[in-house]
Amino acid sequence: MNNYEHLKDGLGLWSELISKNKNLENRPALFLDRDGTIVKYEEYLHDPLKIKINNNICSLIRECNLINIPIIEITNQSGIGRGKYSWNDFNKTEKEIRKILSMQDAQINMLCACAFHQDAKNTYRIKEHSWRKPNSGMIEEAVSIFNINLQKSWIIGDSISDIQSGFNAGIKGGILYNNKDKSFNPKSNFIVKYADTSQNLKWLINEFIE
Numbered sequence: 581m582n583n584y585e586h587l588k589d590g591l592g593l594w595s596e597l598i599s600k601n602k603n604l605e606n607r608p609a610l611f612l613d614r615d616g617t618i619v620k621y622e623e624y625l626h627d628p629l630k631i632k633i634n635n636n637i638c639s640l641i642r643e644c645n646l647i648n649i650p651i652i653e654i655t656n657q658s659g660i661g662r663g664k665y666s667w668n669d670f671n672k673t674e675k676e677i678r679k680i681l682s683m684q685d686a687q688i689n690m691l692c693a694c695a696f697h698q699d700a701k702n703t704y705r706i707k708e709h710s711w712r713k714p715n716s717g718m719i720e721e722a723v724s725i726f727n728i729n730l731q732k733s734w735i736i737g738d739s740i741s742d743i744q745s746g747f748n749a750g751i752k753g754g755i756l757y758n759n760k761d762k763s764f765n766p767k768s769n770f771i772v773k774y775a776d777t778s779q780n781l782k783w784l785i786n787e788f789i790e
Contacts, residue, residue, distance in 0.1 A: 584667075586671075587667065606728075610644050611746060613653075613742045617738050620633075631680060653691045656697075658699075713742055716745050723749075730751045734752055734788075736781075742756075755774070
């Protein structure tokens with residue numbers, strides 16, 4: 581049985597508000613990719629037993645929680661569209677991720693996911709859906725809930741498409757995580773930095789509060 585509670589369209593767009601209070605409104609946000617960023621990369625991850633959290637991302641989430649920076653997870657999930665696993669599998673995996681994070685006093689505030697892909701099956705086959713990164717639809721969805729200050733917001737992801745999503749939404753900057761590809765060089769004030777699992781990312785806190 582499919583879990584449609586958080587599907588905006590009943591098919592391929594997941595929008596889940598996990599936690600919100602007035603102190604999180606009108607604030608900058610931290611947007612996080614999931615696979616390869618919050619968790620270590622596992623192809624088509626849908627088994628909760630295979631989750632491995634990246635510790636420096638967990639620490640950063642905790643620090644952001646303390647200063648009322650909303651944490652927004654935005655994730656492409658073409659595995660659903662390709663028939664590799666279901667939304668129920670996805671939901672179970674996400675709940676386990678949150679459980680592991682909560683044990684370290686870290687909390688995600690909102691989750692957005694897109695299952696549409698140009699090579700997906702049947703009705704999931706949509707080329708360049710507005711929610712699928714590098715497009716900015718998932719960020720815009722979060723803005724509609726939290727009224728986010730985009731000019732001071734950041735995104736972290738292990739793919740250039742993650743960083744492009746932030747650029748397309750008009751945020752301050754992005755951190756390309758565990759990826760040294762420097763081919764994305766936008767001609768604008770958008771900031772691009774690089775980091776890996778060994779680095780302390782707490783410097784980003786100053787970017788939110790200055």
